[in-house]
Amino acid sequence: MSLIQFFLKQLNEESETTCKMLARVPNDKYDWTPHVKSMDVRRLATHIAELPTWITMALTTNELDFEDNSYESTFVNNTGELMELFERALVDGRSQLIAENESTLDEKWTLRSGDTIHSVRTKGEVIRMALSQIIHHRAQLGVYLRLLNIPIPGSYGPSADEATFKPEEATV
Secondary structure, three states, rough: OHHHOOOOOOOHHHHHHHHHHHHHOOOHOOOOOOOOOOHHHHHHHHHHHHHOHHHHHHHHHEEEEEOOOOOOOOOOOOOOHHHHHHHHHHHHHHOOOOHHHHOOOOHHHHHEOOOOOEEEEEEEHHHHHHHHHHHHHHHHHHHHHHHOOOOOOOOOOOOOOOOOHHHEEEOO
């Protein structure tokens, strides 16, 4: 299996769980935050929904300079808009995970703010990081939802909120 095929498989698999998690965000909690240093639900969920577009950015550019490209996330008002944003981002990210891009995965990609270089990675490493960020922030959203008493969907098996989960059978 090529790396492009692997990344596409990972994106497709993780998107199923991510979709279930994003769908649980209640419309009346978008401004809620668990702590003053934490993102609010809107910002966190929108970030998760937009992350597949980093695949396209990694494969079609050589860098992101925050000084030249100020980032403004899409503003969503409800879960319907959030789910539409995620679906558009998935289409975008999947569109670049094609065989022709396999040869570009070892090319360097830079994250900077003007003269300050934050990281230099290969394009393949940036894609892996984007996929990891989806998983990481999805887990963070799960904590938010738990604090709001919203049942959590399972990720790699049933969650404690699902009827099939039996704590006495759980193993590490």
